[in-house]
Amino acid sequence: MLILKLSIRNLARHLRKSLTIGSLIAIGIAALFIANAVFESTNQGLHSSFVRSVTGDVAISAWTETAYGLFGSEVPIVSDYESIPSIAGFSDMAVRFGEVEGLEAWTPLVSAAAQMRIGGVSYNVPVFGIDPDTYFSVCSDVVVTRGSISGIKTGGVFVNAALAAKIESRLGRPLELGEDVTFSMYSNGSFKVRRGTLSGVHKYPGGTEIMDRLVLADPTIVRGLADYTMGYVSSSANVVESGPVGDLDDLFASAEDVVDSGDSGFSLETLEGALSDNADRDLMVSPDAAAWSFALFRSEEGQERRMRDSLESVAEDNGWSVRVLDWRGAAGTSAQALFAVQGAFYLGMGFIVIGAVLVIMNALVISVLERTAEIGTMRGIGAGAGFIRGMFIAESMSLTIVSAAVGILVGSAVSAYAARVGIRVSNPLLISLFGGELIRPVATVGSALMHLGMATLAGALAWIYPVSLAMRVQPVTAMNGN
Known part of the structure; x- marks a missing residue:
């Protein structure tokens, strides 16, 4: 003292x-x-x-060396857009999601980036392909101001209210539901163009710059942009290594003259007929309806940590090749x-x-x-x-x-x-x-x-x-x- x-x-x-x-x-x-x-x-x-509008409490993505958020790669690149890989075996995983403790709801999502064009006005936007039946149970703060969300199931596109206002200002007229919306992007050495229909307008209670450009669309449209097609094969697949070649002349050592019998059974008509059959080609380029980039999970009140731990445990027990992301990881650089x-x-x-x-x-x-x-x-x-x-x-x-x-x-x-x-x-x-x-x-x-x-x-x-x-x-x- x-x-x-x-x-x-x-x-x-x-x-x-x-x-x-x-x-x-x-x-x-x-x-x-x-x-x-x-x-x-x-x-x-x-x-x-983000949690109630975009990312959910937890998300999963395909396991890759490159970190991906909902809006794309987290590694700065100077080349063309790098598509987000799809989750392998997603349908089998979805059956197991019910085993996750503390889970309230979940929804699948396809993500891509593209140039969107409406009425001659273009903007670069992130595009989410969603399942409208489950998306709003996870992202419950999204508010639909115009249109019906069910329109997404039939090639519909929902534009953010802030972006819609900019487009209307440049067009000098209000946007009309039913207008054509065109998406285009360059990825993996090729251009991809997909078309949808303006079905409505949505908004977020507290938006950021990237959220104000976010577009919701039919997942089939986004799968086409992301190249999630039935014929997609990894560039490293089906590669067979051959042994070394000692001498170029050895390749033709056993060559013999071929005598044309005059009746090979092959004709120009046969070739044209084969090329006119587009069934296999259409199948190979059709979108894979089971392909998704992410799954978003919403926890019960106060159960975020428990749900994430349980999800990681279920993924490990079942051998899933996925990355478990918290909301910051899912939001990426925007957060x-x-x-x-x-x-x-x-x-x-x-x-x-x-x-x-x-x-x-x-x-x-x-x-x-x-x-x-x-x-x-x-x-x-x-x-x-x-x-x-x-x-x-x-x-x-x-x-x-x-x-x-x-x-x-x-x-x-x-x-x-x-x-x-x-x-x-x-x-x-x-x-x-x-x-x-x-x-x-x-x-x-x-x-x-x-x-x-x-x-x-x-x-x-x-x-x-x-x-x-x-x-x-x-x-x-x-x-x-x-």
């Missing part, structure tokens, strides 16, 4: 300096607290937007960019902690130099090293903890006000990053404890050097005024 009284007295004796340092700490903590509240709001907003920025923010917080340690430490060093005579006198009358050390620790911790508490209170008040009125942003990059035009910071107890702990750490580190300096003060030297 005596140590605490002395530390408070010393802080009060140097009130101006204490207030200056305390104010800097409080302002820094308040700014960090508000920024963290903004990120917390964005995390919750993105989670809600992960925010977490990269947030990681940079926390790294910056670390540098701020270091700066706070240096500021407090320098202030305590000056305090030691100013109080050399006092410290020497205390040591001369019997004050031990533990007493001197405890006094400076108490000063450092009192200053930082009280200042941090004030900063947290100020940050909480500002965050509460900002949450009530909302922070509106208009920059497209910020809208995409933060998941919407209106940001409402969320202050949490966890954030308050984290910032208080960070300030406590700064205070705990700041006293080390000043205390070691104080321990070097000799009573005789101090009392001589040196």
Whole structure:
């Protein structure tokens, strides 16, 4: 108790300096607290937007060396679009999905990217081929504003409301249901063109830039774009290695003249007849109705972790060659960019902690130099090293903890006000990053404890050097005024 009284007295004796340092700490903590509240709001907003609108709680994709999200490869490429592989044996897997614990609903999905053209206006868009009977049980926040979703089953296409508004602005007229929609893309060395019919318009409660371009379509259309056809074979399939060839002349060593009997049974009419039979060709290029890129899963309330663990267990037990993705992995770079920025923010917080340690430490060093005579006198009358050390620790911790508490209170008040009125942003990059035009910071107890702990750490580190300096003060030297 005596140590605490002395530390408070010393802080009060140097009130101006204490207030200056305390104010800097409080302002820094308040700014960090508000920024963290903004990120917390964005995390919750993105989670809600993606999980209930696009990705579900968990997704599975084919196991490949390249990581794929719902919107394509996560590896930056400069070549043509790389199609997302289909999940092998999906029909057999679907029978087992009922074994997953904590599962509420699931839906299959085909994903591709293409240039969409309506009425002479073109946009590059991500296209999802969906099963309308199950899709909205997983992505329940998708709102249909025009048309009937059942139209997707018969070659229908649903355009996002934000994209529809842009198209209508460029066309100078409203879009009409039943208009032709053409998709085209270049992949694997060939162009693919598919046609559908505009069947409706949908929207998301809190869209991002990529969600505002998202198109829902008949899965048959998207399978054609993704090259999920009955005749698709891996380029490495059916390759037979032959032995080495020693001499080119050996290839023709046993050659003999062939005498034409004049009646080979082959004629131009036979060739034309064979080429006119398109049944096999049509079968080979027809879409594979069982091919899907992903399966999206929605968990029961609060069962996300349990469902994912169970899904991974079922996949392992059955030998499925799949990758299990959480919602961030399924959303890909469209959501992960925010977490990269947030990681940079926390790294910056670390540098701020270091700066706070240096500021407090320098202030305590000056305090030691100013109080050399006092410290020497205390040591001369019997004050031990533990007493001197405890006094400076108490000063450092009192200053930082009280200042941090004030900063947290100020940050909480500002965050509460900002949450009530909302922070509106208009920059497209910020809208995409933060998941919407209106940001409402969320202050949490966890954030308050984290910032208080960070300030406590700064205070705990700041006293080390000043205390070691104080321990070097000799009573005789101090009392001589040196």
